[in-house]
Amino acid sequence: MHKSVFTLVSATVLALAATGIAVIAQPTPAEAARKEVQCTGTDDATIINNAITASKAGDEIVILGRSVTAAEPAVCVINKTIVLRGDRTYRGDSRTGLRIKQADSVNLPALLASDTWDANQAYSGNPIRVERLTLDGNRAKNTTGTVGLMLRSWGSRISDIQIEQTSSDAIRLSNPSKNGTTIDSATNTMVNGVISDVYITGSGGAGVKVLDPDGGVITDWTFTRSWVRDSGTSAVESDNAAGWLLSDLHLYGNASSALDLNRCFGTSIQGNYIEDFGYQATTAEAWLYGIRCVVQEGATTTISNNKIHNFRDAGKTPPTGPHYYYIALDGVDSGAGNVVVTGNAILGNGTADQTGLQYEKKSGASLTVVSTGNLVKNVTKPLVKVPNDTTVTVNAGL
Template identity: 50%
Template sequence: MLKQADGASLPAVLASKGWLEDTEFSGESVRVERLTIDGNRDHNTGTVGLLLRSWNTRVYDVDIYGTPSDGIRISNPSRNGTTLRNTMVNSVISDVYIEGAAEAGIRVVDPGNSVTDWTLQRSWIGFSGTSAIQTDNAAGWTMSGLHLYATPKNAIDAHRCFGTSIQDNYIEDFGAESTAGQTYYGIRCDLQGEAATTITGNRVHKFLPPPNALAELRKARQSGAAPPERKIAATGPLPDGVDFVYLALDAVNYGAGHAAITGNTVVGHGTKRETGILLAKGEGESMSIASSGNLLDGVGTRRKVGAGVRLTRGY
């Protein structure tokens, strides 16, 4: 176990060498396995649990708890803000357990186009402070077999999708903070032109996390006990002035965007403020979508399709 001391407020509990050296090239491969990281968020500020700036990296069987910032951050900029001239690709994060991060569970910071072609799989992310997964660049990524729960904002917020695959994930809830005037998303992507993205077999819900769940989780961790059972209420009133979109492709960034949306299941609360699937091209040239076999129950609007979107059932 690596535990941050009271009042240390480090940039990260564990950071790869590539982030520290401030070069214009990504760091060498690193491998992190069978490790527990405790960010001690009650007595620190701003600390990331695991900070990566390396390519061909493997992260397996890691437990990250209570970080004052993101649980895992994958960063194109280095410590002093130097950005990469090359890529940071071909990496795997698998079988990780991230709970109680003050910001995102997993965050990708990429102002360029370097953090592409990663695999994130078979992991659990809960009780995050913002979104479970927030990526500036999801090009070439595969996100699969994830269980995301107790999420204040968006469960998966993936930008610049290009040949991206989001599949077989269980989203237990999203938008728990429910700030008036905001829209929250279960899965949200904006598309790059040319390559196609697939969103298949995901289960997206808007359950209600129990009150004081995070406080109970912290208490269990401090005492060394097992985490408390998550008792989820499937019904209940939704707050006024808040919109929820279960699955959205809401922009094309350039050219023509392409995606297939198949076999997803959505179960909502039956209000007019809930949309099952939202398709909009934004400022892009056009959007071509094949969509079939999706179950959209309990939502006021099952599907909303904007101008310039070509929607088919495929072939």
């Protein structure tokens, strides 16, 4: 195909030249290459990292694991972090066909990580794509600090992967680098990424963590069509949810909250199924959320068509002491927050101190909520406004 197109273009150039029309010759574009990397069971991390170092922008790095038995997927066992350069695709041949597993007792900071995180740069990396593989944190033999996928690259695409048994977060989008260097927000951001069709299970921390303590850097991402179960903290914890779309997620069995989101600004939360959040709470001072948004002034946030349930599953019965909020909005920063909450279905389990909808001004000047068409059942308090005065307005819209 390449040769045929180039021949056609060359013929056109010659024809134009024959008419006297000036033609500027175009260089032949560099072709991206598929580079296969074969793990051997001996220092697989070095083999993979060397192949990445030797690659060029546009390349697809296909990682081939070492087959242990016919009944098990091919595996690469790593004792160093795999550093992902930008403008490249990283994949296995299938999600169930390649397992990248942390070796025993190495407690890596991350299994895979963006290059600018590893190199402590003050900017985000170029886009990467990671797909069609499984990351195994080997949590039983690595008990502290391992993140599955450490992202510090804008415009990235993460799809069709499984992440399991990490001692820390399964996926972390991180403004701070390895040594704590932050992205210079005056000149750089980390935006416009997509995480989709991902299955996360058994992480010691959050399923997805957005670490952006200074704010304004990690915005406008999409997290969709994915499953997060049995996380040690929350399914999704975010310092910065501005411009994010969180949709069509199934979040279940997570020890703390399901969606715990700061800086909601033009945020869309829609079509998610949440169940059995907060089941590991043991103290009466715990606050646990199905969906929590700390609302900033400005662009309206929408929360629609979510199903939030808390059943009494065997072994995961929520205790009666903590405070459960199925949808909670907190105003912030002396501003006027605006949120639409519509078409959500909330089903509690009848234990004490459960609130279906809580709209609280907190440090904001006011909070206006269009709240309509929500089903709220089997909770102690269906709707609470705090304070119950004109600074918190709840209406059905037009």
